[in-house]
Amino acid sequence: MYQPVQLSEDIFYVGVNDRRTELFENMWPLPRGVAYNSYVIKDEKIALLDTVEIGQVEKFLKKLQSVIGDRPIDYLIVNHMEPDHAGSVNLIRQLYPDVKIVGNKKTLPMIEGFFEITDNLMEVKEGDELDLGKHKLQFYLAPMVHWPETMVTYEETQKILFSADAFGSFGTLDGSIFDDEMDFSYFHDEMRRYYSNIVGKYGSPVQKALKKLSGLDIKMIASTHGPIIRSHIEEVIGMYDDWSSFKTGEGVVIAFASMYGNTEEMAEVTARAIAEAGIKEIRMYDVSKTHSSYIISDIFKYKGLVLASPTYSNELHPNMEALANKLKHMGVKDHCLGILGSYTWAGTSVKRLTELGEALKWEIIENSVEEKHTLKKQKYEECRRLGKALAEKLIAERN
Ligand SMILES: [Fe+2]
Ligand SMILES: [Fe+2]
Numbered sequence: 001m002y003q004p005v006q007l008s009e010d011i012f013y014v015g016v017n018d019r020r021t022e023l024f025e026n027m028w029p030l031p032r033g034v035a036y037n038s039y040v041i042k043d044e045k046i047a048l049l050d051t052v053e054i055g056q057v058e059k060f061l062k063k064l065q066s067v068i069g070d071r072p073i074d075y076l077i078v079n080h081m082e083p084d085h086a087g088s089v090n091l092i093r094q095l096y097p098d099v100k101i102v103g104n105k106k107t108l109p110m111i112e113g114f115f116e117i118t119d120n121l122m123e124v125k126e127g128d129e130l131d132l133g134k135h136k137l138q139f140y141l142a143p144m145v146h147w148p149e150t151m152v153t154y155e156e157t158q159k160i161l162f163s164a165d166a167f168g169s170f171g172t173l174d175g176s177i178f179d180d181e182m183d184f185s186y187f188h189d190e191m192r193r194y195y196s197n198i199v200g201k202y203g204s205p206v207q208k209a210l211k212k213l214s215g216l217d218i219k220m221i222a223s224t225h226g227p228i229i230r231s232h233i234e235e236v237i238g239m240y241d242d243w244s245s246f247k248t249g250e251g252v253v254i255a256f257a258s259m260y261g262n263t264e265e266m267a268e269v270t271a272r273a274i275a276e277a278g279i280k281e282i283r284m285y286d287v288s289k290t291h292s293s294y295i296i297s298d299i300f301k302y303k304g305l306v307l308a309s310p311t312y313s314n315e316l317h318p319n320m321e322a323l324a325n326k327l328k329h330m331g332v333k334d335h336c337l338g339i340l341g342s343y344t345w346a347g348t349s350v351k352r353l354t355e356l357g358e359a360l361k362w363e364i365i366e367n368s369v370e371e372k373h374t375l376k377k378q379k380y381e382e383c384r385r386l387g388k389a390l391a392e393k394l395i396a397e398r399n
Contacts, residue, residue, distance in 0.1 A: 002063045005177050007220060007228065008158045010042045010135065014063040015224075016056040017172035024084075024170065028197055028293050032190060033172035036060075036084055037224045039162060040067050041155070044133030045074040048099075049153060049162045050224055051088035060088060061095075072096050075122070075130065077137070078103045079164040080150045081110040085224050090115045102130065104141055106149035124151075140212060142166065144205035146198060152213070159219035166209065167236050169226030170194045180231035187227055191236075193297035194225065195243050200300060201330045206244035210237065243300055246333040250394050251281030252304030255295050256340070257288060257317035259310060265375045266340045266383050267308045273387025278395055279304070287319040292326055299332060304394050306387075307356075308340035309349040316352045324356045332360060338390045339368035340383065347372070365390050 005013040015037035024030050036052035038060060046068055052060045073096045078086055081103075089111070093099060101111060102122045111117050124130070130137040138154045146165045153162040169191040176182035199206060221229040221236065229236055241247075252274050258264035264286070271282055281302060285295045299305060309320035316324060337357040341349035350370040357364040369386055371379040 002066050004063075004067050007039070007160060007222060011155065011158060011160065012040050012042065012067045013177055013222075013228065014038050014040050014060060014067060015173070016052050016059045016063070017174075018053065018056055019172055021053075021055070025198075028170070028193075029291050030170060032170060034170050035173045035225055037222065037226075037228070038064075038085075039222055040064060041132055041135050042068060042071075043135045046071055047075040047077055047130070047132055047137065048073050048092065049077045050079055050085040050164070051076070051092055053084045054087035054091070057088045057091055073099045075099065075132075076101050077153055077162075078107050078111065079153055079162060080147060080224065081107060081114065082147060082165075083114075085164075086114065090117070093117060104139070104149060104151050106143070107151070110149055142205070142209040142212075144202040145209050146202065152209075154216055154218075159217050161213065161216065161218045161221050163221050163223045165199060165224055166206070167191075167221050167226075167229060167240065168194055168223040171226060173227060177228055178231075179227045179229045182227065184227065184232055188239075189297065191226065191239065192243065192300060193293055195240070196297045196300040197293045200243070200296070200332070203244040203246060203333070206240060210241055210244070246300075248303040248334070249281070249301060250279065250304075250398065251283070251302030252279055252306060252390065252394070253295065253298045253302050254282065254284040254306040254308070255287050255320070255323060256284070256306075256308035257310060257320040258286065258308075259312075259317070262371070262374050263308050263310045263340065263342045266342065266369060266371060266379070267306065269375065269380055269383040270306055270308075270338065270340060270387040273384040274304070274391045277388050277391030279391045287317075287323050292323050295323060296326060296330070296332075299327070299335070303334070303336055303397070304338075304390055305335045305362075306338040306340065306390065307353050309353065311341065311343040311347050311349045314346060314348050316349050320349070321352075324353070328356060328359060335360070335362045336365060336390060336393050337362045338365045338386050340386070341368070341370045342375075343370070343372060363393070365393065
C-alpha cells in the first residue's frame with residue numbers, strides 16, 4: 001500500500017528507492033542508495049514521465065496503479081533512455097499495449113534498439129506541445145545532459161520542469177520527497193558527486209541547456225533522481241551553472257598514492273604548509289582507499305589540487321593512473337596543480353602528472369617535488385615551498 005505523493009492536484013510522484021544496488025552503472029558506490037523518480041499526470045489523457053530501473057518495477061507498478069487505477073496510460077514520455085529510467089518501458093508497453101511512446105529523433109532508434117518496438121511511437125521536436133486536457137507539455141532537447149537523446153519536459157499549468165538526470169542526486173528519498181521537507185544541504189555533496197561523475201564531462205552542453213531553460217518560469221524541478229525541488233530552485237540552478245563552467249571555491253584536494261608512506265609524508269608536509277598559509281578547506285584522500293567518485297566530486301568543488309604518486313614499474317601508481325585517466329577523460333578545467341612524487345631507482349611519476357596537468361591546461365605550480373627514497377631535509381623544504389606557493393596563488397584570487 002502506498003500513499004500517493006502529489007506535486008499538484010493531478011500530478012503524482014511514483015518513483016522508487018533502491019537501497020540494494022551497490023554500484024550505480026556498476027561503477028559508482030551508493031552508500032545512501034539512489035532514487036529512480038517517475039511521475040504521472042492524470043488528466044483527460046494520462047501521461048507517464050519516465051519509468052524506473054527494471055529491478056524496482058514491482059514497487060513502481062503498485063505506486064502507479066494506486067494513482068491511475070484501471071485507466072490506461074495514453075502517453076509514456078521518455079526523457080532519457082538510460083536503463084535506470086527506461087528499464088521498464090517494455091513492460092509498460094506490454095501492460096498498456098495502446099500507450100504512445102513519446103521521444104525525439106534520437107530517442108526512437110534507441111527504443112527500437114533496446115526493445116525492438118517500432119510502432120505507436122510519437123516523435124516530438126524542440127518546443128512541440130502535447131495537450132493532455134487541462135495540462136499541456138512542452139519538450140526541449142537537452143543533448144548530452146546526459147546522453148544524446150536526453151530531453152526535458154515542461155508542464156505549463158503548474159510550471160513544473162521534468163528535468164531527466166539534470167539536477168539529480170544520489171541518495172534515496174527517506175520519507176521526505178520535496179526539498180523543503182528535509183535538510184536539503186544533506187543532498188549537496190551527493191548532488192555534486194552525481195553531477196561531476198555522471199554528467200561532469202558535458203559542461204558545455206549543460207551550459208547550453210541552462211541558457212535554453214532560463215526563459216521558462218519554473219516553479220518546481222522534478223528530476224529523475226533525488227529530491228523534487230520547489231524551494232531551492234535558484235540555488236540548484238546556480239550550483240549547476242558553477243559546476244558546468246568549472247567554477248570552483250577556495251580549497252585544496254590532496255590526492256595521493258603511497259605504498260609505504262613516503263609519498264604520503266610528502267603530502268602531509270605540503271598540506272601543513274597550505275594550512276599555515278591560510279587555506280581552511282583541505283581534503284586529503286588516499287586514492288587506494290577512497291573511491292575516485294568522491295575525490296572527483298571535491299575536485300569540482302575546490303580550485304587547488306595536489307597529486308602525489310610514487311613511481312610504480314616506471315609509471316604512475318596504478319590507482320593514481322586511474323584517477324588521472326578519469327580527470328583527463330572528463331576534461332576537468334581550470335585548476336591549480338601541485339605535483340609530488342617519490343621513487344626508489346628511477347622517477348617517472350612527476351613527469352606523468354606534469355603531462356596530465358599540461359593536457360588539461362591547468363596552471364602547474366613551479367618546482368614540483370620528486371624525492372628518492374624517504375623524505376629528507378631539502379625536499380621537505382621544497383614540499384613546504386610548493387604548499388605555500390599553491391596557497392598564495394589561491395589567496396591571490398580571493399577578490
Ligand atoms: Fe543518465
Ligand atoms: Fe539517471
